[in-house]
Amino acid sequence: MQSSLPLNALRVFLVACRHRSFTAAAQELSVTHGAVSRQMKLLEDRLGQVLFEKEGLRMAPTPHALAFAEEIGHAFSRIHEASLHYGRGLTTRLLRVHAPATFAMKWLIPRLPDFNKRYPDARIQVQTATTQQLRLEGAFDLAIRRGKPIQSNFSGIALFEERHSLIASPELLQQIPLKRLEDIHHHVWISSDTRPRHWDEWLTSAGMNNKPWRSLRFDHFYVSYSAIQDGLGIGIGPIPTLNKDIEKGRIVTPFPDLLTSAQQYWAITQNSTQKTLLHKQFEDWLQEQVID
Incomplete structure (x- = not known):
């Protein structure tokens, strides 16, 4: 051949x-x-x-x-x-954004209609990755990352700090209320392989070191989150990433003041990338969304 x-x-x-x-x-x-x-x-x-x-x-x-x-x-x-x-012309109004799957689904995509309304000629292509796929490789213009320091060949702008809280579906709590911390043992604890320490971190912030009596575990957080929304149990979820769902009543935070330590989100760009006007507009818009 x-x-x-x-x-x-x-x-x-x-x-x-x-x-x-x-x-x-x-x-x-x-x-x-x-x-x-x-x-x-x-x-x-x-x-x-x-x-x-x-x-x-x-x-x-x-x-x-x-x-x-x-x-x-x-x-x-x-x-x-x-x-x-x-290429040249209006078709160059394309920006490829690489982001963690949960961040893209629960924070970025629900807000994108506002960006599209402001810049109808722009095209934002969202590429998602699971926790195991977050190496800064591939064809993208801007990446969203959490926690880790920015690599030397990238520069970034700070977005928001993410903490984790206990979350549950409102329907589940109507059946099995959560009034006191000890009530969590009446529930199934849901966790994910990609976020194995989040329960331990939240229990530490709550001054508890208990283990679940009943538990369910899934491979990725967005699968675990679907199970939580469906009322299969309670879990630990990121705030403010899930704020849109909280505002719409899809989930609730029974103990909103009990949060894990913060991790910073960044919008990062490789230093060798020449930023277009759209790139800068998108960065400005991201920061506006954080303030709002």
Whole structure:
């Protein structure tokens, strides 16, 4: 197989896989059925692998072809995003923001409609990562991080301090009230693998060293948080990250004054990145949201 693959054939291949039909692909691309067939034959010869097989009256992608299409589809998306970001004109109003999953889902995304209203020509692409994926790698313009000092090749602006509090669904507390600290033992304690020490930190702040009588554990906090909202038990959650849900009554904080020690959130940018106007507008907007 040659080291490079024909880009046009790959483009036709993706369309044919999406439609699962040479005929439909030819119609979308405004070419003949034979032209699609020739491009697929060229690609198969280069790969040394059959990509389409006869299925009734049409040529359908093999499982191998669909897996290959998913892989290269990501690559084509990255090329498209790069062309938007580094090209000229209004399409350059693109900012790629990399953030922890819970922060993105519970703090950033609920506030983004306000930014979109102010700057309707801007496009904010939010990329999320779990706790294990928070290395400062990949294609992004601005990253949100918590706690750890900023690396030497990055600069940042402080956003807010996050603390953790006991949280529960209001429906659960109607059934099993939490009036005193000791009442937590009437509940199932929910925790997550990615935040294993948060219960211990909160118990320390409450002057307790008890262990749960009943517990549930999930892999990621956003899964644990879903279980808490559904009333499966009580847990420890970040404040003010969850403030929108608290304001809407989705969860409550039975002991709001009992909080863990603070960790700082930062909006950080690599020093080699030349900030665009949109980048600066987004940083200013983030700081406004913190004040509000």
